[in-house]
Amino acid sequence: MKRRETAKHGDVKSKKFWDDQAKAYDAIHDEFAKTLGGKVDEQMSWEILKENLPEDKSAKILDAGGGTGRWTLPLVKIGYQVTLSDISSGLLRVAKEKLSKQGLFDRVELREVNITNLPFADDSFDFVLCWGGPLSCGDSERAASELVRVLRKGGRILIDAINRYYAALHRFEDDPSIAVKMVKSEFNGSPWGRVFGLEEFREMFEGRGIRVLAIYGRSSPDGLGVLDLLPKEIREAKEWSNETFSQLMNLMRYLNKDPSFIGIAGSLLLVGEKI
Numbered sequence: 001m002k003r004r005e006t007a008k009h010g011d012v013k014s015k016k017f018w019d020d021q022a023k024a025y026d027a028i029h030d031e032f033a034k035t036l037g038g039k040v041d042e043q044m045s046w047e048i049l050k051e052n053l054p055e056d057k058s059a060k061i062l063d064a065g066g067g068t069g070r071w072t073l074p075l076v077k078i079g080y081q082v083t084l085s086d087i088s089s090g091l092l093r094v095a096k097e098k099l100s101k102q103g104l105f106d107r108v109e110l111r112e113v114n115i116t117n118l119p120f121a122d123d124s125f126d127f128v129l130c131w132g133g134p135l136s137c138g139d140s141e142r143a144a145s146e147l148v149r150v151l152r153k154g155g156r157i158l159i160d161a162i163n164r165y166y167a168a169l170h171r172f173e174d175d176p177s178i179a180v181k182m183v184k185s186e187f188n189g190s191p192w193g194r195v196f197g198l199e200e201f202r203e204m205f206e207g208r209g210i211r212v213l214a215i216y217g218r219s220s221p222d223g224l225g226v227l228d229l230l231p232k233e234i235r236e237a238k239e240w241s242n243e244t245f246s247q248l249m250n251l252m253r254y255l256n257k258d259p260s261f262i263g264i265a266g267s268l269l270l271v272g273e274k275i
């Protein structure tokens with residue numbers, strides 16, 4: 001099947017697409033987290049997030065493109081106040097239901113907004129989180145500028161993006177010529193939106209006054225990235241021992257900072273500080 005070369009920066013998903021995902025979104029992620037690979041991936045992400053959070057629990061956190069609040073919820077549970085913004089009213093409704101059920105709704109401000117045009121003042125957040133690819137959904141350049149604009153000086157941003165090389169290999173079956181263009185940086189589209197090479201991702205934020213503290217390799221939007229290399233019966237196991245879990249976490253703690261791993265990871269996770 002040939003995929004159309006739709007746009008220079010990729011197939012941008014609409015608000016309707018995300019609204020239609022509302023019912024299934026959490027179930028897909030919950031299912032994934034029941035496997036060993038999925039659990040390790042989730043735990044690694046949480047570890048990186050916790051390491052970078054402000055010490056002060058009264059800090060203002062923006063979860064941009066935060067959808068159903070998969071990351072907002074645990075942040076609120078450990079005592080932070082969060083502004084959860086997203087373009088999809090459907091996903092925000094799911095977030096509201098979950099927060100209300102757990103008596104946490106008063107700790108979150110929900111805002112239905114486009115990431116490319118944030119209605120927040122300059123320097124108004126101490127911490128900005130943007131995970132799961134919202135940067136790729138639309139005008140990435142404007143989205144990056146907006147996210148940096150609303151972050152205060154000295155505040156941290158944790159943001160991810162689809163890795164160009166991983167996406168190219170996945171697109172090969174569909175359209176080999178597009179895959180070749182992608183690795184040569186002549187085409188940036190993917191089913192998940194704009195893709196990024198390691199250096200272009202770094203430059204996007206350094207060029208906007210962010211000191212890049214680290215870039216990690218992480219899972220892909222529809223799989224585990226490098227964890228896909230594990231034997232299927234291990235990565236898809238539904239039961240595992242504590243020992244296996246902790247050894248796999250140790251392996252990933254090492255690998256996700258290694259340049260050769262990051263180069264082929266499913267997505268790239270940037271940790272930066274505004275200067």
Ligand SMILES: C[S@@+](CC[C@H](N)C(=O)[O-])C[C@H]1O[C@@H](n2cnc3c(N)ncnc32)[C@H](O)[C@@H]1O
Pocket residue numbers: 013018064065066067068069070071085086087088091113114115116130131132133134137138
């Ligand atoms: C894969 S989901 C990730 C959601 C959440 N951050 C997570 O990790 O579970 C991508 C999110 O980006 C949101 N999104 C897409 N385009 C957007 C835009 N232009 N402005 C704001 N949010 C957008 C979608 O509605 C969706 O919630």
